[in-house]
Amino acid sequence: MTNYLYQEQNWQSQMSDLITDPKELLDILKLSSDQLLSGAILASQTFKLRVPRAFAEKIEVGNPLDPLLLQVLPHHLELEDFEGFVTDPLGEEDANQQPGVLHKYKSRFLLTLTGACAVHCRYCFRRHFPYQENLPKNDDWVNIKNYIESKPDINEVILSGGDPLTLSNRKLQLWIERLSSIEQLKYLRIHTRVPVVIPSRVDEEFISILKNSRLRVILVIHSNHASELDEFTCSKLSELVHNKVTVLNQAVLLKGVNDSAEILTHLSYKLFDTGVIPYYLHVLDKVKGAHHFDLDTNEINRIYTELLANLPGYLVPKLVREIAGEKNKTPLFGTETF
Ligand SMILES: *Cc1c(COP(=O)(O)O)cnc(C)c1O
Numbered sequence: 597m598t599n600y601l602y603q604e605q606n607w608q609s610q611m612s613d614l615i616t617d618p619k620e621l622l623d624i625l626k627l628s629s630d631q632l633l634s635g636a637i638l639a640s641q642t643f644k645l646r647v648p649r650a651f652a653e654k655i656e657v658g659n660p661l662d663p664l665l666l667q668v669l670p671h672h673l674e675l676e677d678f679e680g681f682v683t684d685p686l687g688e689e690d691a692n693q694q695p696g697v698l699h700k701y702k703s704r705f706l707l708t709l710t711g712a713c714a715v716h717c718r719y720c721f722r723r724h725f726p727y728q729e730n731l732p733k734n735d736d737w738v739n740i741k742n743y744i745e746s747k748p749d750i751n752e753v754i755l756s757g758g759d760p761l762t763l764s765n766r767k768l769q770l771w772i773e774r775l776s777s778i779e780q781l782k783y784l785r786i787h788t789r790v791p792v793v794i795p796s797r798v799d800e801e802f803i804s805i806l807k808n809s810r811l812r813v814i815l816v817i818h819s820n821h822a823s824e825l826d827e828f829t830c831s832k833l834s835e836l837v838h839n840k841v842t843v844l845n846q847a848v849l850l851k852g853v854n855d856s857a858e859i860l861t862h863l864s865y866k867l868f869d870t871g872v873i874p875y876y877l878h879v880l881d882k883v884k885g886a887h888h889f890d891l892d893t894n895e896i897n898r899i900y901t902e903l904l905a906n907l908p909g910y911l912v913p914k915l916v917r918e919i920a921g922e923k924n925k926t927p928l929f930g931t932e933t934f
């Protein structure tokens with residue numbers, strides 16, 4: 597049993613003490629390769645290294661191929677150009693309706709309150725997104741409210757980002773109260789990776805804000821591998837579930853990280869045993885710098901076919917891709933469209 601030092605530490609202090617120096621991360625993990633280090637230093641100049649200590653301690657010491665490490669360690673291949681891999685694969689820059697609002701699907705839209713994340717995932721399609729220009733200011737609330745009320749089909753707001761759980765409880769509460777005051781809204785969704793990388797963020801105050809909201813709350817975490825889900829993390833997720841929050845997981849299918857049916861099967865069971873339902877399995881967005889995580893269509897189909905055979909239907913995440921201009925995430929299995 598690993599001896600964890602940081603898992604239960606106060607989340608604010610963890611957030612202000614993130615690992616941002618590639619050398620420090622490699623030292624902690626006892627990895628002394630000069631090649632890894634020089635690649636990490638170079639690649640972190642375009643998208644900074646950012647790893648919470650509570651996440652770093654889930655990484656196996658001495659293993660340069662650890663699936664958690666590969667998600668966060670900058671790699672020299674990020675700097676190479678590959679055909680079809682672009683800075684804005686989803687065309688999101690064009691879809692901004694109001695500061696903070698990204699409305700592409702009928703009944704629900706993304707509301708971005710912060711561009712900050714607790715962790716920087718190297719494959720993230722948001723690595724090039726110009727957040728700071730798009731964040732709502734306090735007095736933009738009136739415009740957002742007017743926007744929602746002008747679209748009667750909207751019944752759900754998705755707090756996204758960045759990562760909304762990097763915000764204080766006070767700020768979250770303010771926005772949740774504002775949203776609750778709009779009658780047509782029924783559901784509040786929160787897309788966040790923080791419970792996986794700094795599980796102590798799920799504190800009493802946060803749980804009570806969700807519990808006391810008029811809105812039905814769906815919290816969608818992002819975990820790609822069962823090794824991310826240690827006992828403390830799972831206890832926090834279960835606590836949410838016990839407080840009537842629906843907790844779902846989205847994963848990204850990543851070469852070297854979780855590109856086998858066995859790993860994904862284990863992840864689904866681990867989630868379910870914690871009370872979390874597997875929701876989406878995203879194929880990689882073709883973002884510049886993420887090519888080394890890409891899998892070809894045949895490989896993806898092979899893995900997913902095996903996953904379907906391994907798991908009961910309710911534990912199979914939907915294999916999807918987001919395609920610019922589509923009205924929903926596009927289901928992929930058995931097609932040649934990806
Ligand atoms: C993914 C996404 C959503 C949520 O889609 P669901 O299929 O409901 O999970 C909403 N808006 C945008 C712009 C998205 O990218």
Ligand code: SF4
Nearest residue numbers: 713715716717720789
């Ligand atoms: S936490 Fe989510 S939004 Fe932030 S870098 Fe990772 S994948 Fe991207």
